[in-house]
Amino acid sequence: EIVLTQSPATLSLSPGEGATLSCRASQSVINYLAWYQQKPGQAPRLLIYDASNRATGIPARFSGSGSGTDFTLTISSLEPEDFAVYYCQQRSHWPLTFGGGTKVEIK
Amino acid sequence: QVQLVESGGGLVKPGGSLRLSCAASGFIFTDYYMSWIRQAPGKGLEWVSYISISGGTIYYADSVMGRFTISRDNAKSSLYLQMNSLRAEDTAVYYCARGSWLATPTFDYWGQGTLVTVSS
Numbered sequence: 001e002i003v004l005t006q007s008p009a010t011l012s013l014s015p016g017e018g019a020t021l022s023c024r025a026s027q028s029v030i031n032y033l034a035w036y037q038q039k040p041g042q043a044p045r046l047l048i049y050d051a052s053n054r055a056t057g058i059p060a061r062f063s064g065s066g067s068g069t070d071f072t073l074t075i076s077s078l079e080p081e082d083f084a085v086y087y088c089q090q091r092s093h094w095p096l097t098f099g100g101g102t103k104v105e106i107k
Numbered sequence: 108q109v110q111l112v113e114s115g116g117g118l119v120k121p122g123g124s125l126r127l128s129c130a131a132s133g134f135i136f137t138d139y140y141m142s143w144i145r146q147a148p149g150k151g152l153e154w155v156s157y158i159s160i161s162g163g164t165i166y167y168a169d170s171v172m173g174r175f176t177i178s179r180d181n182a183k184s185s186l187y188l189q190m191n192s193l194r195a196e197d198t199a200v201y202y203c204a205r206g207s208w209l210a211t212p213t214f215d216y217w218g219q220g221t222l223v224t225v226s227s
């Protein structure tokens with residue numbers, strides 16, 4: 001199974017600052033990586049698919065990059081509603097796997 | 108609008124069974140593959156099972172293989188998860204998720220989840 005390792009576990013930032021989240025795969029997933037956002041008490045929301053494509057309705061401040069084993073989710077300028085937990089997910093191999101998550105909290 | 112409503116969760120003893128349901132509306136159910144994904148309290152996401160549109164292709168996580176069975180009733184726009192031989196480590200919120208055709212398989216809509224608690 002492909003293990004996805006997200007770092008850091010927690011990111012403490014202020015609104016307006018930029019955020020850089022990392023997801024590393026134990027073997028190549030090509031570009032078959034998605035990012036989700038989850039707020040407390042809510043279901044996850046798809047942000048990015050195939051490493052760099054924004055899902056429908058996702059603001060342009062969210063961007064994704066990477067290929068192979070190293071991927072990045074960047075939030076250019078944090079809005080109050082962006083403080084949440086972010087997960088990556090690979091679709092390259094079964095079983096599907098998720099990373100452990102990065103919590104973006106208000107500093 | 109797309110709606111996925113899970114039901115059937117609750118408290119069950121170890122070794123017991125439970126059947127989860129997911130009622131889909133607001134989209135053509137027969138156009139989408141589906142999955143169950145769970146989240147243990149305070150933990151991350153774990154994919155559980157996948158079913159194709161026809162039900163002819165099914166996958167399971169190793170952790171539930173042989174104990175859980177996914178199925179769908181396209182006439183009722185419903186997804187199911189039969190869970191047998193439940194263990195404490197199956198305690199989680201179980202989400203029903205719709206597959207995205209933009210990147211197969213990823214999940215573009217999720218229900219609000221149903222809590223399954225396995226405890227004596």
